[in-house]
Amino acid sequence: MKIQEADAKSLLLAQGLPVPGWEVARTATEARAAAERALAAGAEQVVIKAQVLVGGRGKAGGVKLASSADEAEAVAGRILGMDIKDITVRKVLVAAAADIVKEYYLSAVLDRSARRILLMGSAEGGVEIEQVAVATPEAITYQHADPYLGLLDHQARRLAFAMDLGPHWKAGVAIAKGLVRTMQAHDADLVEINPLAVVREGGAGSGDGSGERLVCLDAKVTLDDSALARHPELEALRDPDEEDPTDQLAREAGISFIKLDGTIGCMVNGAGLAMTTMDLVKRAGGEPANFLDIGGGARADKVAAAMRLILADPKVDAILVNIFGGITRGDEVARGLIEARSLQERDVPMVVRIVGTNFEEAARLLQEAAFETAGSLDEAAAKAVAASGGAAA
Ligand code: GDP
Ligand code: MN
Numbered sequence: 116m117k118i119q120e121a122d123a124k125s126l127l128l129a130q131g132l133p134v135p136g137w138e139v140a141r142t143a144t145e146a147r148a149a150a151e152r153a154l155a156a157g158a159e160q161v162v163i164k165a166q167v168l169v170g171g172r173g174k175a176g177g178v179k180l181a182s183s184a185d186e187a188e189a190v191a192g193r194i195l196g197m198d199i200k201d202i203t204v205r206k207v208l209v210a211a212a213a214d215i216v217k218e219y220y221l222s223a224v225l226d227r228s229a230r231r232i233l234l235m236g237s238a239e240g241g242v243e244i245e246q247v248a249v250a251t252p253e254a255i256t257y258q259h260a261d262p263y264l265g266l267l268d269h270q271a272r273r274l275a276f277a278m279d280l281g282p283h284w285k286a287g288v289a290i291a292k293g294l295v296r297t298m299q300a301h302d303a304d305l306v307e308i309n310p311l312a313v314v315r316e317g318g319a320g321s322g323d324g325s326g327e328r329l330v331c332l333d334a335k336v337t338l339d340d341s342a343l344a345r346h347p348e349l350e351a352l353r354d355p356d357e358e359d360p361t362d363q364l365a366r367e368a369g370i371s372f373i374k375l376d377g378t379i380g381c382m383v384n385g386a387g388l389a390m391t392t393m394d395l396v397k398r399a400g401g402e403p404a405n406f407l408d409i410g411g412g413a414r415a416d417k418v419a420a421a422m423r424l425i426l427a428d429p430k431v432d433a434i435l436v437n438i439f440g441g442i443t444r445g446d447e448v449a450r451g452l453i454e455a456r457s458l459q460e461r462d463v464p465m466v467v468r469i470v471g472t473n474f475e476e477a478a479r480l481l482q483e484a485a486f487e488t489a490g491s492l493d494e495a496a497a498k499a500v501a502a503s504g505g506a507a508a
Contacts, residue, residue, distance in 0.1 A: 116338045117168040118352045121208050123334035126301060127308075132293040133286070133330045135314075137210040139166065146191030149209035151184045157317075158211030163190050166206040167199050168357050170335070171243070175199045180212050205356050213332055218310030219278055220244055221287075223260070223294040225304045225339070232260040232298050234270075234291055236278040240310040258291075266295045282324025283313055290329065301349060302342030307335040361427055368420035370409055377402025378503045380425035380434040380463070382418070384409050384443050392437045395492055401500035404431045412442040418451025419458065426461055433464050433503035435495055440471030449477040453484045464502035468495040 118126075124134045138153075140146035150161045165177030172178050177199050181187040187209065197204050218240035226233035237255045239247045247254055256277035260266040268288070275287035294306045312332045313324075338349055365372035371386065379401045383389035386408045393403040405428065409421050425431055438448045448469060456465070468489045469477040481488050487502075489495035 116340055116343065116349075116353060118336050118338065118349075119166045119168065119206075119354055120164065120334055121166060121206075122352045123306075123336035124331070126297055126336060127293065127306075127331055127334055130293045130296050130300070132290055132297075133328065134334070135210055135213060135330055135332070137208050139206050140191060140209055141195075141206050143188045143192035143195060146195075146207055146209050147184050147188035150181060150187030150191075153209065153211045154184065156211070159214075160212035161187050162208075162210050162212040163187060163194055164208040164210075165194050165197065165199055165204040166208055167202045167204055168354065169200045169202060172199055177204065202357060213312060213330065214315040215310070215332070216313040216315055216327060218312050218332075219280065219287075220247070220255075220309045221274075221278070221291060221294065221311045222305065222307035222309070223291075223298045223303075224307075225298070226259065229259055231262060232266075232295055234258045234260060234266060234274055234294065236274045236287075236291070238279045240312070244307075244309065260295045265299075266292050280313075280329065283327070283329040286329040287311075290331065297336070301336075301346055302339045303336055304339050305335065305337040309333055309335070361424060364420065364427075365424055368417055368424075370407065370417065370421055370424065372408075372421075372424050373406040374428060375403055375405050376430075377404045378430050378432050379499050380404045380407075380428070380431040382407050382409060382421050382425060382434065382436045382438075384411065384413055384438050384448075388437065388439055392435065392492070392496070395496040396435065396499065399493070399496040399500040401433075401496070401503055404428055409443075413451075414447050415451035415454055418448055419455040422452070422455035422459060426459055426463065431463060433499050434466070435499035436465065436467040436469070437492060437495060438467075438469045438471070440469060440474060440477075443471075444473045445469040445471060445477030446473040446480060449480040452486065453480065456484075456486075464499075466495050466498040466502065468492060 121139045128134050138149035140149050153161045160180045160182050163179050165172050179190045181190045191207050220237040220240040222235050223232050239254050258270045258274050271288040271291045274291050275284035280287040297306045308331045310332050313327050379396050381403050383392045389408045396403045466487050
C-alpha cells in the first residue's frame with residue numbers, strides 16, 4: 116500500500132527524523148490560510164505540492180513555489196484538480212519553501228533475495244534514481260542492514276561518506292538509521308527520501324555547514340500489504356481517493372489478484388496452483404490475463420466476486436477455472452460459477468476443472484448448467500486457449 120507524502124512524513128517524524136513542518140489543504144482557500152501561517156512565521160516563500168501516489172510530481176507541474184498568500188491560493192487552485200499520470204489531485208501539501216543548497220538521495224528497500232533491508236544512497240538527488248542507476252551506477256552506494264542489529268554505525272558512516280555529505284555526515288548517519296527503524300516499525304517495503312537536502316536556515320550558510328541543516332524534503336513510503344494485519348492503525352492511511360477499483364474489490368473479497376496482459380482469465384485456489392495454471396496456459400500457447408487465488412474454503416459469493424474481477428478486464432475472452440477441492444468444496448464453487456454466470460454482463464467461454472472434495476456433485480451441477488468441463492489440467496488449458504480468440508491459431 117502506498118501512502119501520501121504527508122503521511123509518510125508523519126511516520127518519519129515519529130522516528131525523530133528532521134522533516135520541515137507542513138499542512139495539508141483540500142481547497143485553494145485552505146491552502147491560502149496555510150500559506151499565510153507559514154509566511155507569518157517567517158518563510159519567504161511557500162511550496163505547494165500535489166498529494167498523489169505517483170512520483171515525478173515536480174516534472175508534471177505538481178510542485179510550485181509561491182511568494183504571497185494570493186499567489187499560493189492561485190497556485191493551489193491550479194494544482195488541485197490537475198491530472199498527474201491519470202490521477203486527479205485532490206489535496207496539496209503546503210510548507211515553508213526550503214532554501215536548497217544541495218539535493219541527495221537516500222532510501223531503504225526490502226531486498227527480498229538478501230532477506231535484508233537495503234540502504235541506497237547517492238549524491239545525485241532530486242532526479243529519478245532509476246536513471247542514475249543506468250547512467251552512473253557507481254554514483255549509488257549500497258549497505259545491507261542486519262536483521263537483528265539494524266544498520267551498524269560503521270555502515271551508516273560508509274553511506275554518509277560515499278554520499279559526500281561533508282559536514283552533515285552525522286545527520287546523514289542518524290537519518291539512515293531512522294529509515295531502517297521506520298521500515299521495521301511499520302513493515303514497510305520502501306522508505307525513500309528524494310531529495311534529502313541540505314538547506315540554508317535563516318541567512319547564508321558557510322562551507323563548514325553552520326547555518327545549514329540536512330532535512331527530508333520529500334518522502335515516499337510503501338507498506339507491505341501482507342503485514343497490514345499487524346498494524347491496524349496504518350489502515351487509516353489508505354487513501355480511498357486513489358485506490359484502483361479492482362484492487363479495492365479484490366481486497367474486500369479477500370482475493371489475491373494481479374492483473375496481467377493476456378486474454379485468458381484464470382480462477383484458481385492456492386497461489387502455487389495459480390502459478391502452475393498460468394504456466395500451463397502459456398505452454399498451451401495462450402497468455403494469462405491475471406493471477407488469481409480465491410484462497411482456501413472459498414464459497415459461492417467469493418467465486419462470484421472473482422468472476423467480476425476477471426471480467427472487469429475487457430481483454431479477457433476466455434476463462435479457465437481450476438479448483439482443487441480440499442477445504443474448498445467443489446460443489447460450492449460450482450454453485451458460485453453458475454450464479455456468477457447468470458449475473459455476468461458479458462458472455463465469455465469458460466472451461467472448468469474441479470477435482471477433490473465433492474467433485475462428483477460439482478460435475479453434476481456443471482453438466483446440468485451446460486458448462487464446458489475438463490478432466491486434466493492440460494486438457495483444461497488447451498480448451499481455454501482454443502476458446503480464446505487471440506490465441507486460436
Ligand atoms: P517529486 O517530483 O514527486 O519527487 O516531488 P519532490 O518533493 O521531490 O519535489 C521535486 C523537486 O521540487 C525537488 O527535487 C526540489 O528540487 C523541488 N522542491 C521541492 N520542495 C522544495 C522546496 O521547499 N524549496 C525549493 N526551492 N524547491 C523544492
Ligand atoms: Mn521526490
